[in-house]
Amino acid sequence: MKNALCGLMALLLALPVLADDLFDHPQTPAGAQAVLRAAMPDLGQIQVLRGRFQQRKYLSEIPQPLTSTGEFLLVRDMGVWWHAQTPIDSAVTLTHGGLVQLDAGTSAQGRTSLHQPGSEFVASVFFALFALDIDTLARSFDLFMTDGGGRWQLGLRPRDASLAAWFQQATISGSERVEHVRLFEAAGDRTEIDLDAAAQPRSSLTPAERQRFAP
Amino acid sequence: MAALVLFYALRVAPVLRIDTDIMALLPGAADRTAAAQQRHSDALGRKLLFLVGAADPQLAREAAQQLASRLRAAHVFTAVSLEATVGAADLALYRNHRFGLLSDAQRRLLSQAGGAQRLRVQTLAALYGPGVMPRALPVAQDPLNLLGNFLGQQVAALGAVRPDHGMLMLTQAGVSYVLVGAEIGSDPFSVDTQDRVMPVVDAAVAQARSAGAQVIPAGVILHATQAARRARTEINLVGTLSMVGVALMILLTFRSLRPLLLNVLVLGSGALAALTLCQLVFGRVTLIALVFGSGLIGVAADYSTHFLADQFRNPAGWTPRQALRHVGPSIAMGMGCAVLGYLSLGLTPLPGLRQMAVFSAAGLVVACCGVLCWFPVLGPPARRGEPLPLRWAVRLDRLLGRLGDRHTRSATWALAALAVLGVAGVRFADDVRLLYAVPEPLRAADSRVRELLQSVPDSQFLVVQGASPEAVLQAEERLREGLDAVVASGGLGSYRAVTRGLPSAQRQQENHALLAAQVYRPGGIGPQLMDELGFPPALSAQRLAEFAAAPPPLAVEQWLADAVSMPYRDLWLGADANGYAAIVSLSGIQDFAALRTLSGQVPGVQFVDQVAAVSDLLGHYRRLALLLLAAAYVLIGGAMALRYGIADAAQLLMAPLGAALLTAGVLGACGTLNLFHVLGLFLVLGLGVDYAVFLREGAASRAATVLAITLSTVGAVLSYGLLAFSATPFIRAIGLTLLIGVGFTYLLALLLQRPPAGTIHREAS
Numbered sequence: 020m021k022n023a024l025c026g027l028m029a030l031l032l033a034l035p036v037l038a039d040d041l042f043d044h045p046q047t048p049a050g051a052q053a054v055l056r057a058a059m060p061d062l063g064q065i066q067v068l069r070g071r072f073q074q075r076k077y078l079s080e081i082p083q084p085l086t087s088t089g090e091f092l093l094v095r096d097m098g099v100w101w102h103a104q105t106p107i108d109s110a111v112t113l114t115h116g117g118l119v120q121l122d123a124g125t126s127a128q129g130r131t132s133l134h135q136p137g138s139e140f141v142a143s144v145f146f147a148l149f150a151l152d153i154d155t156l157a158r159s160f161d162l163f164m165t166d167g168g169g170r171w172q173l174g175l176r177p178r179d180a181s182l183a184a185w186f187q188q189a190t191i192s193g194s195e196r197v198e199h200v201r202l203f204e205a206a207g208d209r210t211e212i213d214l215d216a217a218a219q220p221r222s223s224l225t226p227a228e229r230q231r232f233a234p
Numbered sequence: 235m236a237a238l239v240l241f242y243a244l245r246v247a248p249v250l251r252i253d254t255d256i257m258a259l260l261p262g263a264a265d266r267t268a269a270a271q272q273r274h275s276d277a278l279g280r281k282l283l284f285l286v287g288a289a290d291p292q293l294a295r296e297a298a299q300q301l302a303s304r305l306r307a308a309h310v311f312t313a314v315s316l317e318a319t320v321g322a323a324d325l326a327l328y329r330n331h332r333f334g335l336l337s338d339a340q341r342r343l344l345s346q347a348g349g350a351q352r353l354r355v356q357t358l359a360a361l362y363g364p365g366v367m368p369r370a371l372p373v374a375q376d377p378l379n380l381l382g383n384f385l386g387q388q389v390a391a392l393g394a395v396r397p398d399h400g401m402l403m404l405t406q407a408g409v410s411y412v413l414v415g416a417e418i419g420s421d422p423f424s425v426d427t428q429d430r431v432m433p434v435v436d437a438a439v440a441q442a443r444s445a446g447a448q449v450i451p452a453g454v455i456l457h458a459t460q461a462a463r464r465a466r467t468e469i470n471l472v473g474t475l476s477m478v479g480v481a482l483m484i485l486l487t488f489r490s491l492r493p494l495l496l497n498v499l500v501l502g503s504g505a506l507a508a509l510t511l512c513q514l515v516f517g518r519v520t521l522i523a524l525v526f527g528s529g530l531i532g533v534a535a536d537y538s539t540h541f542l543a544d545q546f547r548n549p550a551g552w553t554p555r556q557a558l559r560h561v562g563p564s565i566a567m568g569m570g571c572a573v574l575g576y577l578s579l580g581l582t583p584l585p586g587l588r589q590m591a592v593f594s595a596a597g598l599v600v601a602c603c604g605v606l607c608w609f610p611v612l613g614p615p616a617r618r619g620e621p622l623p624l625r626w627a628v629r630l631d632r633l634l635g636r637l638g639d640r641h642t643r644s645a646t647w648a649l650a651a652l653a654v655l656g657v658a659g660v661r662f663a664d665d666v667r668l669l670y671a672v673p674e675p676l677r678a679a680d681s682r683v684r685e686l687l688q689s690v691p692d693s694q695f696l697v698v699q700g701a702s703p704e705a706v707l708q709a710e711e712r713l714r715e716g717l718d719a720v721v722a723s724g725g726l727g728s729y730r731a732v733t734r735g736l737p738s739a740q741r742q743q744e745n746h747a748l749l750a751a752q753v754y755r756p757g758g759i760g761p762q763l764m765d766e767l768g769f770p771p772a773l774s775a776q777r778l779a780e781f782a783a784a785p786p787p788l789a790v791e792q793w794l795a796d797a798v799s800m801p802y803r804d805l806w807l808g809a810d811a812n813g814y815a816a817i818v819s820l821s822g823i824q825d826f827a828a829l830r831t832l833s834g835q836v837p838g839v840q841f842v843d844q845v846a847a848v849s850d851l852l853g854h855y856r857r858l859a860l861l862l863l864a865a866a867y868v869l870i871g872g873a874m875a876l877r878y879g880i881a882d883a884a885q886l887l888m889a890p891l892g893a894a895l896l897t898a899g900v901l902g903a904c905g906t907l908n909l910f911h912v913l914g915l916f917l918v919l920g921l922g923v924d925y926a927v928f929l930r931e932g933a934a935s936r937a938a939t940v941l942a943i944t945l946s947t948v949g950a951v952l953s954y955g956l957l958a959f960s961a962t963p964f965i966r967a968i969g970l971t972l973l974i975g976v977g978f979t980y981l982l983a984l985l986l987q988r989p990p991a992g993t994i995h996r997e998a999s
Contacts, residue, residue, distance in 0.1 A: 074364065080374040081768045087362040101364040109359030145365045158291055159399070179399040185368045202366050208373075210366050 041174040041190060046164035048157040051173060054166050055151055059195055062151060067223055068093040068196075070216030072101075077209045084211075091214070093149050094224065097232040112231050113142040148175075148191060148200065160189075170194045274695065274817050275844065277804055279422050282311075282435070282453035284414040285686055286442055291410035295399060297447035298412035301438050305416050308434040312419040316412070317400055325370060327796045328381060332371075333749055333784040334742030337383040338718070341745060350752040353378060354759040361767070374773055377763045378753065388734055388801065394688040406686055409448070413687075422455035425462060432459050452683040460673055461962065465521055468960050476953035480535070483948055487623045487941070488542055492614040497538050499608065504534050504601030511596040512589055522910075523589040525957065525965050527597060534601030536924045536946040537565045540932075541609050543942035545616035546624055547935035554613025562606055564931030568924040569602040571873055575866035575919050584855050590913070594920075627944040628937050634984045645985070653892060656899010663906035664853035666845060668963060689728055689821045694843045696818040696833060697807075703790040706814045707738035709838040713818065716832040720825060727822020735793070735802045742787035754781035856909040863915055867891060870923055878930065886930055889986050890922025893978035900974050910964040914971025921950060921976055925983040940984065947980040 046054075056062055069092050075084035089103040098114035147155035156162070156175060159182065163174030172192040177183040187203040200212040286301055288294040302316040328335060336344070343349040357378050360367070370381040395402040395413050402413040420427045432455070439449045484494050508527055512519045544557040573595050580591030672680075684690045698713060700706035710733045720726045737745065753760040754777060761774040793799045794806065807815040823829065826843070833841035867887065874883035894915050901907055925943045932939030950972065957969025 074362070076361070076366075078373050078767075080372075080770075080773060083768055085361055085767060091364075099364070103359070103362045107355070107358050107362055109362065111359075111363050113364070141365065141367055182399075186366070200365075204366055206372060208366070212365070 041165050041172050042163050042176065042188070044163050044165050044174075046162045046173075048153050048162060051157075051162050051164050052153050054164055054171055055153070055173075058166065058169060058171050058193075059151075061218065065218045066095050066221040067219040068149075068216045069219055069223075070214055072215075073213045074103075075211045077211075079207050091216075092228060092231075093146075093216075094221070094228075094232060095150065099146050099149055100228070100231045110231075113146050114232060148189065149197060151191075151197065273807060274804070275693075278691070279454040280418045280420075282416045282418065282451065282455060283683070284416070284439070284452075285411040285450040285683060286414060287409045287411040287448045287450070288446060289409055291399075291403070291405075293445075294403075294410045294412050294447055295401060297442045297445050297449075298401065298414050300445065301442045301449070302414050304438040304441060305414075305434060308438075310418065310430045310434050311416045313415075313417040315415040324797045325381075325385075327788070327792070327798050328385070329371065330785060331742070331788040332376065332381045332384075333754070333781055334746045334787050335384045335737065336380060336745045336748070337387045338714075339387075340378075340380060340383050341748065344748045344752050350759045354763050357763060358766070373767070374764075374769060375777075377760060377767070377769075377777075380749075380753075394686060404686060411450075411686060418455065422453070423458045423462075428455060428459045428462060431455060450679050450682055450686075452680055456676060457672060460676060462521075465960075465962050465965065468957075468962065468965065469525070472953065472956040472960075475956055476949070479952040480949045483623065483945055484539075487621045487945060488545075488614065489617050489621060490614050492612075493538075493542050496542075496609060496612060496614075497535065500538050500601050500604040501534060503604050504597040507600040508593045508597035512593050515592055516585065516589055519593075520586050520589055522586055522913075522964060523593050525968060527590070527593040534598055535949055536921070536928070536942070537569065537602050537605040538609065539945040539949075540565055540568075540924075540928055540939070540942040541605050542613070543938045543945065544932075544935065546620070546938040546941060549616045549619075552616035554610045554615075557613065558606065558610040560935070561928075561932065564928050565602060565605060567877065567931065568927040569598055571870045571923045571927065572920040573598050574869050574873060575916065575923065578862045578866045578869060579859070579916065581862065584858075587855070587859065587913075623945065624937065624941045627941045630944070631936070631940045631984055634981070635988060649892060649896065649982075653895035653899055656902055657895050660898055660902030661906045662853070662856060662908060664849050664856055664908055666848040666852055668906075668908070689730075691730070691819040691821055692823050693845055694823060694826075694829075694841065695820055696829070697815055697840045697842055698818060699813055699815045699838045699840070701813045703809075703814050704739055705838070706816050707733055707736065707790075708740055709836060710816060710818065711738055711741055713832065713836045713839050716835065717818070720828045720832065723825070723828075725823075725825030725828045726820060727824075729818055729820050730802070730805060731818045732802045732805050732816045735799060736788060736790065739787040739789070746784065746787075749781065754778055852909050856907075856912055859909060859912040859916075863894075863912060863919065866916070866919060870919075874927075882930070886926040886987070889926050889979060889983040890919050892982050892986070893922050893975055894918055896978045896982075897971060897975040901971060908964075908967060910967035911971045914968040915975065917954075917968070917972055918975030918979060921946070922979040922983065925979055926987060929983055929987045943980065943983065947976055950976045 069090070071088065071090050073086065073088045075086050077084045086106075087103040088105050089101070091102065092100040094100075098112055100110065100112050102108075102110040144156070144159065146152070151173075153162070159177060159179065160175040161178055163176070165172045170192065171194070172190060175189040175191075177186055177188075183205065185205050187205045189203065190199075190201045191197055192199045196216050196218075197214055200210075200214070202210040202212075204210075284298075284301060286294055286298040288297065298316060302314050305311055305314045340353065343353050346352075360379070361373065368382075369379055370376065370385055371379075373379075376382070394404045394406075396404065404411050404413070418427060418431055422428070435451065435456075439451055442449045480497075481494055484497060485491070488494075505527070509519060512523060540561055541554075541557055544561045545552040547560070576591050576594040576598070578591075579587045579594075696713065698706050698710045700709055710731055714729075714731055714733060717726065717729055717731075721728065733741070752758055755761075756778070760777060764774045764777070765771070790806075794803065799806075805817045805819060807817060820829070830841050833839045867890075871883050871887050874886050877883075878886065897915065897918060898907065898911075901911055924946070928939050928943055929936075932942075954969045954972035954976070957965050958973045960966045960969055
């Protein structure tokens with residue numbers, strides 16, 4: 020059985036990566052998991068991921084994207100802290116439970132709970148997406164995957180019609196780490212996020228950083 | 235008799251409605267608020283919900299789908315809800331009126347100094363925030379996402395469930411649940427509804443469980459069905475046992491089948507007449523009237539046993555016609571007194587008590603007439619010899635007589651002291667919740683549903699009234715400011731209110747004015763933000779033009795006619811002759827005092843605590859029933875005084891009165907008393923009066939009379955004594971009262987009403 024699985028995996032890995040559409044390649048959760056573990060052997064052990072991001076939001080009727088840059092911090096089982104530094108200073112904490120909190124900058128003038136229809140779902144998906152939590156993602160999305168030469172691309176399409184009504188699809192790509200996230204809204208807007216991250220032990224967290232994820 | 239049976243079978247039986255709802259006892263809606271509340275609780279009572287859960291969300295969804303389609307296929311529900319799609323197309327009405335709609339948070343922010351700039355910064359931060367958020371409108375159309383915030387405020391009111399995969403789902407402890415709702419079109423307390431709905435529910439739930447899902451059902455009809463089934467089983471059991479017992483007793487005493495058949499005839503016609511009259515007058519028969527009424531049949535049985543026992547006065551020459559002359563007056567007197575006592579119940583405005591009065595009076599009159607008319611003609615000839623029961627009764631009477639002769643004074647004092655002590659210790663508890671015995675599985679399922687959904691409405695709620703829809707909405711908005719404070723302080727979990735979905739016209743105009751001053755004007759944060767984000771100036775101008783052309787405020791009728799009002803429609807009670815009203819439903823109340831205070835502060839708002847109100851009402855009627863009981867004693871005493879003189883009447887009343895006091899004392903020593911114990915005391919009174927009158931009128935034939943009342947006591951103990959073991963608390967209360975009361979009545983009647991010396995058991999010995 021194990022041999023057969025290894026054989027199957029070898030076969031999958033050997034498939035040439037075609038330049039065609041990612042969404043022509045459906046993948047099972049187990050298959051996606053296997054590909055990601057092959058590319059990132061430490062995926063299951065990552066405790067803390069720190070790095071910088073650049074995000075570009077392409078909105079209809081604006082010629083240039085809304086571009087922001089800043090730092091982020093992902094803590095396993097706790098959430099993502101997202102700190103935009105340009106063009107404005109603001110921070111958001113996305114926790115696994117789905118709550119979204121927004122500080123006006125790092126100076127924490129006050130925390131506001133964002134309560135938009137669907138925001139809790141979005142927060143949990145966003146977190147799952149960064150943590151590459153395939154089980155959570157597979158609950159709501161059909162998975163698609165291509166890989167080759169140490170690089171992989173994961174595609175997500177909502178299974179639920181009410182979600183698909185505004186969220187069309189997402190692609191995540193990378194090699195040893197998640198590098199690019201692309202979110203496509205049904206209305207035509209899209210968001211591109213480039214990440215540059217490094218894994219760190221949990222002991223690297225300062226008390227102030229822990230506090231950000233406190234309920 | 236034949237006509238009665240025919241009438242019953244054709245006209246009454248098909249529509250006969252037996253009500254297990256204790257509320258049916260209480261007066262119907264007296265005023266408009268009450269009517270509104272009634273509609274609200276009726277609507278709640280017709281709802282059923284199912285939480286279908288499984289560790290695998292897909293399995294839960296499939297099981298929920300199957301459950302819903304099974305429920306739908308049965309065509310017994312007016313609605314089965316599973317799908318929850320919040321389509322953008324549904325929001326057209328809100329989109330058109332968006333310039334008057336603001337969430338509370340944004341409205342407050344905009345009305346503060348510098349708030350507009352803070353809102354602008356918050357909006358920018360959200361736009362530059364991570365990923366994407368669903369929006370009600372594209373950034374270009376609603377840059378500040380004002381509509382999105384307004385709608386977001388409504389999602390918070392959903393509780394723990396979230397739209398997911400087109401259904402309402404929630405996840406707890408790794409188990410995903412899907413919410414399925416169903417609504418029945420008729421009264422959940424009607425047996426007919428229960429018979430149609432419950433088999434469908436049971437089958438659908440069993441099916442889902444066999445598919446591997448857990449199903450937690452909840453709804454009033456589940457409780458009502460359980461209560462009705464239990465009551466029916468008990469009444470059947472008690473009825474059968476007591477019938478068998480009484481039949482054996484009659485056979486043993488009269489050693490002939492005919493007395494038994496005559497008894498059945500008399501009691502049957504009494505019961506039929508009572509049922510028929512109740513159904514005709516009230517359109518329904520409450521379970522409590524039935525239980526009370528079946529107890530009354532026992533009183534009616536006294537008449538026939540008294541009549542038939544007369545044969546032992548003089549077995550040799552006895553004919554039924556003679557008996558009419560001999561015991562006829564005492565039977566008529568007993569009946570008259572009892573009817574007088576029960577009719578006093580009819581003086582109350584309480585429909586349940588009125589039913590009991592009608593039921594009892596009709597049953598007694600018909601049974602009594604039956605005995606007096608048919609028995610002389612159809613009665614059996616006397617049998618030779620003394621049956622066992624006669625000998626037992628006489629022996630007991632002699633024993634009591636000796637006891638009484640020797641210790642009359644001390645026994646009387648002891649009993650009186652006991653009665654006074656007991657009655658002084660009586661405590662009343664009228665909490666209606668004590669009268670609902672919820673079976674453990676149902677209670678567990680209910681609390682699980684509450685815990686999972688987190689927003690199950692409590693039975694308490696607020697009613698907001700006003701002369702116009704606008705007045706209602708404005709009052710509710712004032713109320714909500716206070717409610718939000720109570721929620722913030724933890725005194726309340728959450729609430730649902732119409733103005734979350736439809737602000738008053740005044741509030742919409744205020745919102746519009748705020749937007750005009752801060753957002754949609756040249757140089758306001760609207761154009762400012764759009765400029766910062768890089769939108770072309772033409773788009774800003776277009777927004778300002780749209781704002782200038784905003785339609786008038788969204789009106790109630792418009793809103794009600796649109797799909798957006800769906801989550802709130804049940805709260806809008808609409809109009810009647812006096813004005814308009816809406817309900818604010820509450821979940822997770824911790825601080826009752828805060829809510830009461832709040833309702834006192836806002837004009838037009840009323841805090842409705844039905845549990846407390848019903849308990850108060852039960853207490854009120856318990857006090858009323860006690861007064862009526864006293865009045866019944868006075869009435870009966872008066873009637874007796876007319877016939878026997880004041881001194882004798884007082885002596886006659888001592889047995890029933892003493893028995894009632896002793897019973898109350900014993901019950902008080904065992905626990906608290908409520909309305910139903912007092913009703914039980916009415917039945918004790920009925921029996922006590924019979925015993926006293928029979929013993930007095932039949933003093934010349936003591937043995938026969940003692941036999942009659944002994945038989946009656948045994949019958950009563952058999953029928954109501956068994957009710958004392960009922961699992962339905964109010965039936966138990968009546969049963970226990972009767973069991974104890976009948977015993978005391980019997981003993982006291984024999985003890986206190988000794989025959990004149992020398993006449994004792996002349997005939998029997």
